[in-house]
Amino acid sequence: MALKLYNTLTQKMETVQPHHGAPLGMYTCGPTVYDFAHLGNFRTFIFQDLLRRYLKYKKTPLLHVMNITDVDDKIINNARAAGMSIQDYMAGYSDAFFVDMERLRVKRPDIVPYATQHIPEMIELILKLRERGHTYERDGSTYFRISSFAGYGKLSHLDRSTIETEGRVDADEYSKENPRDFVLWKARKPEEPYWDSPLGPGRPGWHIECSAMSMKYLGETFDLHCGGVDLIFPHHENEIAQSEGATGFPFVRHWIHSEFLIVEGERMSKSKGNFYTLRDLLQQGYNPIAVRYLLQSVNYRRQLNFTFDGIQQSQAALQRVNDFLLRVREIPSGRPENPVFDERLAQARADFEAAMDDDLNVSGATAALFELVKDANPLLERQELGPLNRDHILDFFSGANSIFDVFQIEQRELPDAQIERLIEERAHARRERNYRRADEIRDLLARSGIILEDTKEGTRWKALN
Ligand SMILES: [Zn+2]
Structure with a gap:
């Protein structure tokens, strides 16, 4: 096609x-x-x-x-x-x-x-x-x-x-x-x-x-x-x-x-106080990957209503897929394969591509991904997917991710200890007023799916996968 x-x-x-x-x-x-x-x-x-x-x-x-x-x-x-x-x-x-x-x-x-x-x-x-x-x-x-x-x-x-x-x-x-x-x-x-x-x-x-x-x-x-x-x-x-x-x-x-982007149903304008740069959102602790997901989630020929609820939902949607991928990665070798599921997967791939071919219908394409997650979850639960099923699922999602670039396909590269070390270094950089380095570290972590939250008690982190 x-x-x-x-x-x-x-x-x-x-x-x-x-x-x-x-x-x-x-x-x-x-x-x-x-x-x-x-x-x-x-x-x-x-x-x-x-x-x-x-x-x-x-x-x-x-x-x-x-x-x-x-x-x-x-x-x-x-x-x-x-x-x-x-x-x-x-x-x-x-x-x-x-x-x-x-x-x-x-x-x-x-x-x-x-x-x-x-x-x-x-x-x-x-x-x-x-x-x-x-x-x-x-x-x-x-x-x-x-x-x-x-x-x-x-x-x-x-x-x-x-x-x-x-x-x-x-x-x-x-x-x-x-x-x-x-x-x-x-x-x-x-x-x-x-x-x-x-x-x-x-x-x-x-x-x-x-x-x-x-x-x-x-x-x-x-x-x-x-x-x-x-x-x-x-x-x-x-x-x-x-x-x-x-x-x-x-x-x-x-x-x-x-098409245009509107914010909470209204035209974005400085006078209305609903005018946002990416930097404004990052300052409020939002993850740039969730922002990317939200901004690409609606077909380009339709107006996109950007809301703060929408970012939360995007974050939750990403979490759902990343949790799923984590469980898929954990399917052990030696478990029996499920040939019927491979047919289901081929259908998902065909639906995904048909939607994208149709004027980049992103919502149709993501629906194909989410439907597959929904159908595969009970099979994972019952241990009815094998290592070949695992490889095929990961291959499909990594193809989709070469376009969307929001999912965590591979194991997080940063071990916890290294994350803690980077957070420490960031805190130090901030004390020294080296904001450039501090931002660099935050970005580096965000790229690995780690979101930082600065609180009175210090910096907390959570992983998107
Ligand atoms: Zn021009």
Whole structure:
């Protein structure tokens, strides 16, 4: 069976497969590194990680590119407010982003291009658009004229008149011909970073970054482009206009968008006090693995309601599976095999893969796992599973875990004494105010399924397996 995903462009479920034996090219709009990423951002990145890991599970070769936006109004303003150089300000948040991604076990994309290292490619693309009559200049800035691109609106399925009347006019962009025309190159402003170019001194607009960097690494036409639904319009619509306007070829075959995350039923916002970064949750003692489990538990095309109950339930669900796996590992050699159970297992595997092939239906796939646990538990109880059954169960769960990365398949590597030693070292590091080392130790333990709880009496730990 092949993987089918919903394509925002065609509004159909479509098979995802490599063309002419080349690896699938996948581009992800990465973070703008002006602050810590929040849970909504991580839902999107975890979904992309899931997609990438499932393609790997299916042995589909893939090249994954994710950009980092490191020049942007917010970065410039925040750096100035913090009295820091843009470079230093940005580097701190960029590092923090990858630390958080690692805590959530999100694999690093194959190529991570930074916008400021690809300015010549962006300029070249804008010059091509200028040559083909898609641009105009006002006060030193260069804009894309959307009326010059017939396909404008094809991704968001908005009709032309809606797009043009709902246009918002930015205060500093009053001179545009059409409110929806967007900036490709921003004229230099005092005290802002700029680059010299045939377009005049200035810096790139946000949209052009993604067109230039995706096509540089994946070619003029590539397979998969992912992002949150909030990027469909105008960002991805603009990417299409820029790329196809410059090359004349289709830009992306398959557009995949993940839905919003809400918190306790409400839109996440700083003013409502329900705005969470991963760091906020870790500070409250939640395990990043349970957070990962929760963030990937709902199909990407459905809104995810993040609740604190939900994290507790995720923790309990993980515990259930890990307890089961522990008992499976303990099945001794020499116990008779159960051939009927192997058929049951084959069914579970088929159900699991059918669900994942169906637009990454994670809830269907996890249901296949939990049903199997439910059916196997009484057999374990009655000692009716043998060592081959054991190996087959562990093989199935380790395949599923190569995608979800939340279960404890193997024996915990850290013996209790070593855990105690690390907790001691962490307490010492905290007394010395070496919080970096203290966090490192907490992360190290979390990766082995050990959760720490700091209480007045000291640090307690419990194992997820
Ligand atoms: Zn983008």
